[in-house]
Amino acid sequence: MSTTAELLKGAAELFPDEVVTSAHVRHFELPAGAGRFALITLDNGFDHTKPTTFGPQSLANLNTAIDQVEAEAANGEITGVGITGKPFIFAVGADLKGVELLKKHDEALAIGKGGHDVFKRLSELAVPTFAYYNGAAMGGGVEVGLHCTYRTVSKALPAFSLPEVFLGLVPGWGGCAILPNLIGAEKAVSVIIENSLNQNRQLKGKQVFELGIADALFEGADFLEQSLIWTASVLNGSVTVERPAIDRGEAWDQAVAKGRLVADSKVHGAAPAAYRALDIIEAAKDGDLQKGFDAEDQALADLIMGGELRSGIYAFNLVQKRGKRPAGAPDKSLARPITKVGVVGAGLMASQLALLFLRRLEVPVVLTDIDQERVDKGVGYVHAEIEKLLGKGRINQDKANRLKGLVSGVLDKAEGFADADFIIEAVFEEMSVKQKVFAEVEAVAPAHAILATNTSSLSVSEMASKLQHPERVVGFHFFNPVAILPLLEIVRGEQTDDASLATAFGVAKKLKKTAVLTKDAPAFVVNRILTRFMGEIQNVIDEGTSVETAEKAIEPLGLPMSPLVLLELVGPAIGLHVSETLNRAFPERFTVSPNLKRVVEAGKRGFYVYNAENGFKPELDPEVAALLVQGESVLTEEQVRDRVLDAVAQEIGLMLEEGVVAEAQDIDLCLITGAGWPFHLGGITPYLDREGVSERVNGKRFLAQGVASVPA
């Protein structure tokens, strides 16, 4: 048995639940006299919900297939070798379920080395090798193809990416070493770092071809046939593949430096994967692939043993699974169809909501407000956004016309809502205004219509309490910007019935939002946690700590933006308003910062000013600095961090006790999809567990389901 085979056999015990991928070898004569060809097909069976992955046994199967074609190539029995996948799937990389279970560094090293040893053999055969990316290709799937001499890609390929950095790994089976040598460092950095850190952005077949990763692009319908005809032309010399020369000069270093800036802007040095990948890409400049493979093995093993990967996998699974099948949603057969939507208010949120309902439901949407000017502005916004979509080629002219025809604005609610079955309000955040609006709507809307509120913090039950049919009121809390943040907190009021709730979940699914069921508790989930978090930062500033120290204290978390920049995005007035609501509900824990009040009263839009001279870095606005009244208690960064994290852990503990959401996982899902909590931290509750904060504050850990422990 070869050393590779032995290595893989040893590793197989570590992956008890591997869904094994087979590697069938078929032979046939290529056209145009190109000789006898061997095609390896990767296949783990017909279940498309289980995409082909590589664990040790799957790698061993591929190794055996390569043994066979290696002998045939050496004996001159074949002129080339191809590799492809089952319908719709090429291969999606390492078996992460197994990787997550690895407990020792040398076990992780063995997996990295095992993959390299097998894939590398494709580049060492005596005949040219061809990868045919027929379907989804990710991670190790992409990498097995990179070891081939040539690649083709299908126009119908649904997804192509190296998502490792997103998950807390490096492309470690050749991606970091080979890709920059194939397409240059700049493009490799865009795929390995930028796409990955941008929520695992996927490439389409055409882009894979244009980037130079694939040498030929074919239609999906006869992809394999066309690929084989092309292969024959390459083998008989009638087609020559020319690839642009790689710039190994300064451009390479600049690309890596740019990659580091991207990583800094996304993870702020708090997660190692992107930096490890960039180190390998940087060193790949000398073209020494074996040295690169060795560095990949080391990086992979170190990262597999660290917390980032487990965090990344947890966050990924949470969004993919619980995010798609919300906990607590009633039986969907109770959901009623929606044929017309009414939107009350035509302001910032309402006009975004009108656009979203229009695009996803494609039913008539009617906007209303207190005067014609506001109504026209709301409808004008929707029209302008449709034009933008048309301009970007995201929709065609027919669709743009149809969507525009479906949106209208009226002043008279009776005229607009008499036949609407889902009416959402997004008027001022005032209980009396909202109650009045709902009463007006109830008087004119059909008896079966759902009345939804986009309130950020008010009680849904109280809002419904004066209605004849309070059972049809649900909270439908979206996040700004609506098109970007996936979260939708669906709030069940005290009287909300199952049919209304089921309809709300049905609508959320059509809107492609991540719905989380929450109890009717003040400010629901995201705003309550963020307000406690921001409140504690404001408290330490009010007490005497400098703005700079308070902000720096939070940097090691690697959040997408600093707390005070976030406040600016939300708007200080809205932040203040929510803190007042929460202060009324829980005065012992939520304070209303006097300094924040001063900032709002002075009409300031934030704490910072931005100047071109210092690269638009946030600088404390001197006018705000003059407004601040601070105490004498100055804390260190560490003390600030402890205060803030303790407050957040306490609040989440109380929310779970109150049953605001079903489980700790829902808190994590809400913060990831509604507040951009980073994947690399893997949810806030596992983070607070790992840092020992939950134990310190609540005497117990949150222990969200699905979090794998980090090896000691």
Ligand SMILES: NC(=O)c1ccc[n+]([C@@H]2O[C@H](COP(=O)([O-])OP(=O)(O)OC[C@H]3O[C@@H](n4cnc5c(N)ncnc54)[C@H](O)[C@@H]3O)[C@@H](O)[C@H]2O)c1
């Ligand atoms: N702004 C955000 O980031 C955000 C995020 C989530 C939820 N929300 C919630 O969405 C709601 C609206 O917020 P916004 O930021 O869009 O406010 P906005 O001030 O931009 O819009 C409110 C609109 O409601 C209209 N309005 C007031 N009374 C009305 C009535 N009786 N009939 C019809 N229209 C009426 C106003 O004229 C105004 O156009 C609030 O409940 C807010 O808490 C806001």
